[in-house]
Amino acid sequence: MGHRVPRVTQYLTEHFADEGFATLSGYRARGGYETARRVLRDQSPGDVIRMLKKAGLQGRGGAGFDAGTKWSFMPEPHHGPNYLVCNADESEPGSFKDRLLMTRGPHQLLEGILIPAFATGAAMTFLYVRGEYAEPARILRRAIDEATAEGMLGSNVLGTGFAHQVVLVRGAGAYICGEETGLLESLEGKKGQPRRKPPYPAECGAFGRPTTVNNVETFCHVPHIFERGVDWFRSMGTDQSPGTTLFGVSGHVERPGVYELPLGTRLDEIIFEHAGGVPGGRKLKAAIPGGVSMPLLPAGHLDVPMAGEFLRERGSSLGTGGVIVMDETTCMVRVGCVISEFFRDESCGQCTQCREGTGFVHKLFLRIERGAGTAADIDVLEDVAGKMEGATICAFADAAAWPVQGLLRHFRSEFIEHVHTGKCPLPDGFEL
Numbered sequence: 001m002g003h004r005v006p007r008v009t010q011y012l013t014e015h016f017a018d019e020g021f022a023t024l025s026g027y028r029a030r031g032g033y034e035t036a037r038r039v040l041r042d043q044s045p046g047d048v049i050r051m052l053k054k055a056g057l058q059g060r061g062g063a064g065f066d067a068g069t070k071w072s073f074m075p076e077p078h079h080g081p082n083y084l085v086c087n088a089d090e091s092e093p094g095s096f097k098d099r100l101l102m103t104r105g106p107h108q109l110l111e112g113i114l115i116p117a118f119a120t121g122a123a124m125t126f127l128y129v130r131g132e133y134a135e136p137a138r139i140l141r142r143a144i145d146e147a148t149a150e151g152m153l154g155s156n157v158l159g160t161g162f163a164h165q166v167v168l169v170r171g172a173g174a175y176i177c178g179e180e181t182g183l184l185e186s187l188e189g190k191k192g193q194p195r196r197k198p199p200y201p202a203e204c205g206a207f208g209r210p211t212t213v214n215n216v217e218t219f220c221h222v223p224h225i226f227e228r229g230v231d232w233f234r235s236m237g238t239d240q241s242p243g244t245t246l247f248g249v250s251g252h253v254e255r256p257g258v259y260e261l262p263l264g265t266r267l268d269e270i271i272f273e274h275a276g277g278v279p280g281g282r283k284l285k286a287a288i289p290g291g292v293s294m295p296l297l298p299a300g301h302l303d304v305p306m307a308g309e310f311l312r313e314r315g316s317s318l319g320t321g322g323v324i325v326m327d328e329t330t331c332m333v334r335v336g337c338v339i340s341e342f343f344r345d346e347s348c349g350q351c352t353q354c355r356e357g358t359g360f361v362h363k364l365f366l367r368i369e370r371g372a373g374t375a376a377d378i379d380v381l382e383d384v385a386g387k388m389e390g391a392t393i394c395a396f397a398d399a400a401a402w403p404v405q406g407l408l409r410h411f412r413s414e415f416i417e418h419v420h421t422g423k424c425p426l427p428d429g430f431e432l
Contacts, residue, residue: 009236009244010260011224012217016104022139024146027107033152035227036114040160048119052222055230056242061087061215062290062319064241064308067116067222073202074120074210081123083206085213086113087183088129088136091175092291093342094322097246098216100258102129102136105220106143110166112219114157115226117164120212125166128183131173141168175346179394180213182348193348194394217246237263241307245318249275251325252282263318264310268302271325282327286410290319292339293399295406296326315409317402331429332411333418336365336404338432343400351392357384358400368415369432371422378415382408 020026027033039048053068074082086109090098101109113125127144129137144166147153155163174192176182181195184206205211221243225233234242241263247270250256254276261270267289271277278284288296289306295316297304304310308318326335340362349355364381367373385404388397408415417425 009262011228012101012108012220012244012246013104013258013260016100022104022106022143024107024143024150024152027105031227032107033111033114033158035223036111036152037158037160039115039226040118040158040162045119045121048115048226051230052116052119052225055225055233056240057218057221057225057233058241058243058308059214060217060221060245060321062092062293064318067214067218070202070212070214071116071120073200074122074212075202077121077123077210080209082121083209083211084113084117084120084122084125085180085183085187085201085206085211086125086127086219087178087180087213087215088127088133088140089171089178089183090130090133090216090320091173091178092293092320092322093339094248094250094288094291094324095320096248096250097258097321099133099136100246101216101220102133103139106140107147108220108223109140109216110143110147110152112222113166114152114164115222116212116214116219118162122212123164125164126187126206127166127168128177128187129168129170131171137168137170144168174348175342176348176394176396179396182394183213184211191348193350194396196393238305238307238309240309241318245321247306247321247323249323249325251287251323252278252284252327252330253325254279261306263307264305266302267297267304267306267323270306270323271302275323275325278325278327280327282329284325285328285330286326286332288322288324288326288403289316291322292324292342292403294319295402296335296410297406298410301410316406329426329428329430331369331424331426332407332414333365333369333424334429334432336407337362337369339403340365340400343396347396347400351397353388353391354397354400357388357397360384361388361400361404368418369424371418371424373415373419375416375419378408378412378419 015021057067058064177186177192182192186192201211286296344358344362385401388401
């Protein structure tokens with residue numbers, strides 16, 4: 001199957017227990033910025049892109065697109081600057097790994113930015129941080145100031161003659177600004193609404209200039225790949241999905257938290273071995289593998305390796321790696337109420353299918369949960385979700401539809417029981 005999971009190897013989070021690692025002196029004491037110095041001094045931009053393509057680093061922001069290929073789309077700078085954007089607008093419910101990377105290893109992120117900046121000829125990186133992330137933003141601003149003062153950023157990066165600046169930008173708490181073109185609109189001071197494509201950001205991105213957008217974790221892998229090599233990186237994970245990733249585990253588990261594990265680690269291993277299993281002796285009912293926009297999987301399907309190629313076979317996706325665990329007391333109709341309310345409130349309103357569909361889906365969930373639903377409502381719920389998928393400017397409507405489809409695929413009988421009895425069959429579950 002091309003599936004290999006060796007002993008657990010942690011490199012992103014290796015030094016996070018040391019408080020000093022978040023400072024420039026602490027980071028440099030462990031060899032920080034030396035890899036970037038060597039790459040900028042000894043390699044060409046083309047060499048860097050070719051090496052990353054060989055490594056096969058997939059973007060860790062949800063789409064899983066090959067990072068080296070994405071960098072290669074950037075043209076040579078001409079008649080103005082190229083830009084990078086670091087998407088730190090981590091707003092997917094269930095995902096909190098980037099927060100850890102920003103607070104515990106800000107200089108790891110900055111070094112990870114310098115290498116693709118050199119490869120793409122970017123003069124500046126806009127580090128767009130989620131509005132609610134006040135503490136990560138404070139830590140990142142301090143790190144940027146430290147790095148600039150010591151010559152890791154600025155007009156002569158690490159003495160190599162390469163010039164690059166990092167500018168921190170705060171978002172205002174809109175989930176849609178995690179979508180890369182919605183982020184670019186917000187960055188330019190406009191309403192955060194996704195753009196039609198083409199043109200793509202590599203052609204016309206921030207302020208009309210060629211731009212590449214990657215998320216925090218993607219950048220953080222880069223210096224480790226160039227320090228230790230392609231073969232080392234590909235020795236972890238799977239053939240199609242190499243390396244480790246950070247899984248944020250929450251919900252009904254004994255030890256919620258962030259776990260760095262090789263891609264391809266089984267979902268049931270993450271839940272039971274690393275996160276300690278379900279508390280109180282209760283049974284596991286379902287888990288969402290990658291944040292609430294991904295279809296959930298029932299208990300009998302959790303032996304799946306956590307990598308895109310395997311999860312797609314089960315009708316779900318890795319997403320942002322935000323694993324949300326639900327025990328046997330969880331009402332799946334109420335789960336639908338909570339998720340659909342979130343998407344209803346966060347839709348930017350541009351597209352009819354999304355603006356109207358998310359609101360209608362939420363109303364149907366509420367009607368079924370309150371005992372006023374009919375069998376026809378279940379069919380309409382499924383039909384509306386199907387008509388939302390693939391019909392809008394961005395993938396937001398898809399993200400709102402997929403959880404609905406997953407719930408009905410695996411727990412339709414629970415919806416039918418709500419309709420037939422006129423009440424929730426799980427009185428001990430969480431309250432709305």
